[in-house]
Amino acid sequence: MICEKDEKNIEALSREICPPDREAMEKAAARQEELAKVPGSLGRLEDISIRMAGITGNVTGNDLRKQCIAVFCGDNGVVAEGVASAPQTVTLCQTINFTRRITGMSAQARYFGIDVLDVDMGVAEDIPEELYTDSMLTKDGSIPVKIVNRSIARGTKNLAKEPAMTRRQAIQGILTGFEAADAMKKAGIQLCGIGEMGIGNTTTSSCLLSAVTGVEAEDLVGRGGGLNNEGLETKIRIVRDAGVRCRDMDPIGKLAAVGGFDLCAMTGCYLGAARNRMPVVIDGFISIVAAVMAREIQPLVTHYMFASHKSMEVGYNTAMERLGLKPMFDLGMRLGEGSGCPVAFKIMEAGCASMDLMKTLAEGSIDAGYLEEIKKGNFF
Numbered sequence: 001m002i003c004e005k006d007e008k009n010i011e012a013l014s015r016e017i018c019p020p021d022r023e024a025m026e027k028a029a030a031r032q033e034e035l036a037k038v039p040g041s042l043g044r045l046e047d048i049s050i051r052m053a054g055i056t057g058n059v060t061g062n063d064l065r066k067q068c069i070a071v072f073c074g075d076n077g078v079v080a081e082g083v084a085s086a087p088q089t090v091t092l093c094q095t096i097n098f099t100r101r102i103t104g105m106s107a108q109a110r111y112f113g114i115d116v117l118d119v120d121m122g123v124a125e126d127i128p129e130e131l132y133t134d135s136m137l138t139k140d141g142s143i144p145v146k147i148v149n150r151s152i153a154r155g156t157k158n159l160a161k162e163p164a165m166t167r168r169q170a171i172q173g174i175l176t177g178f179e180a181a182d183a184m185k186k187a188g189i190q191l192c193g194i195g196e197m198g199i200g201n202t203t204t205s206s207c208l209l210s211a212v213t214g215v216e217a218e219d220l221v222g223r224g225g226g227l228n229n230e231g232l233e234t235k236i237r238i239v240r241d242a243g244v245r246c247r248d249m250d251p252i253g254k255l256a257a258v259g260g261f262d263l264c265a266m267t268g269c270y271l272g273a274a275r276n277r278m279p280v281v282i283d284g285f286i287s288i289v290a291a292v293m294a295r296e297i298q299p300l301v302t303h304y305m306f307a308s309h310k311s312m313e314v315g316y317n318t319a320m321e322r323l324g325l326k327p328m329f330d331l332g333m334r335l336g337e338g339s340g341c342p343v344a345f346k347i348m349e350a351g352c353a354s355m356d357l358m359k360t361l362a363e364g365s366i367d368a369g370y371l372e373e374i375k376k377g378n379f380f
């Protein structure tokens with residue numbers, strides 16, 4: 001049963017997020033200056049290693065090889081307004097197909113050996129019982145391959161006509177996100193990404209972004225999965241009304257009025273990852289709007305966030321400016337699911353490898369001792 005205590009819990013948990021370790025960051029920056037290269041020549045890979053030092057407090061040894069993408073799935077009542085091009089049933093289909101590792105995100109996850117934490121936050125249609133699990137961890141403490149049942153309701157209400165959900169439901173969703181972050185930490189995950197699946201969620205995300213930033217709907221709303229002109233006009237109108245209606249609400253109020261169950265859980269998961277001092281990767285438009293919502297609750301959370309790719313969705317830049325981050329790459333992607341996270345994980349590993357394995361010129365000098373080692377066949 002969700003109650004006032006749970007809302008206080010979100011505040012208390014968010015207050016536990018620490019600022020980054022500045023001393024470790026200074027040491028890491030100094031080490032990057034000394035390594036055998038032109039200072040700054042590894043560009044943003046250097047920044048990543050320095051930010052990682054701030055997150056863990058360690059300059060070296062920031063191993064990021066145990067990785068997981070948490071994908072939060074749910075349907076959105078607002079699709080009744082004709083604001084999405086794909087049928088709602090795609091949400092169910094992809095939620096199931098994450099477990100088969102055959103979607104845009106999960107195929108990459110399978111290839112790279114990344115875990116997927118697939119959470120049903122409120123898919124409208126039935127998920128077969130055999131595919132469900134109640135626990136975010138298996139008996140041996142790993143991330144389950146099945147779908148974790150945290151369904152709040154079979155989709156949200158139509159936000160154009162009434163609040164998408166109750167405040168209690170929004171709180172429940174946020175706390176599920178915290179739970180997911182804790183489960184990943186317990187499973188030994190060192191780097192996580194946050195994705196989603198939910199037809200209609202570029203509309204809910206645009207509503208939230210408009211409400212938070214006050215930016216005009218026309219400058220935020222895109223075609224999502226490929227909306228036609230008529231649908232786009234409706235979407236802009238709905239986002240404009242929602243933005244005005246929710247402008248003065250607190251973050252949880254905004255999420256309840258015009259958000260989705262996926263967005264609530266994603267918001268909580270960013271906060272939970274930061275609370276666990278775990279670096280967390282942002283995917284596309286929906287993912288970055290949830291990151292903005294997390295920042296509205298606790299600004300320190302951004303120190304733990306890394307932005308993967310620049311989504312093609314129109315409002316992406318507005319959200320990015322709000323966070324003060326910079327995407328790592330632009331591949332013209334706009335799929336969602338967490339599909340930008342695997343490549344970002346590899347870039348982040350590269351940044352940490354430079355710090356761990358490179359030497360300074362002095363440490364790597366070619367002297368007689370080194371040549372003796374080479375003669376013995378010891379190259380590393």
Ligand SMILES: O=C(O)c1ccc[n+]([C@@H]2O[C@H](COP(=O)([O-])O)[C@@H](O)[C@H]2O)c1
Pocket residue numbers: 083084085086196197198199200201202203223224225226227283284285286287311312313333334335336337
């Ligand atoms: O993340 C993005 O940048 C992104 C941009 C456009 C669409 N999507 C995906 O497409 C779905 C939402 O699109 P829509 O048009 O139904 O609102 C949802 O399942 C997202 O994962 C995702």
Ligand SMILES: Cc1cc2nc[nH]c2cc1C
Pocket residue numbers: 086090094197198225335336337
């Ligand atoms: C097939 C399909 C897959 C998706 N994955 C995320 N959003 C999606 C939308 C569609 C239509």
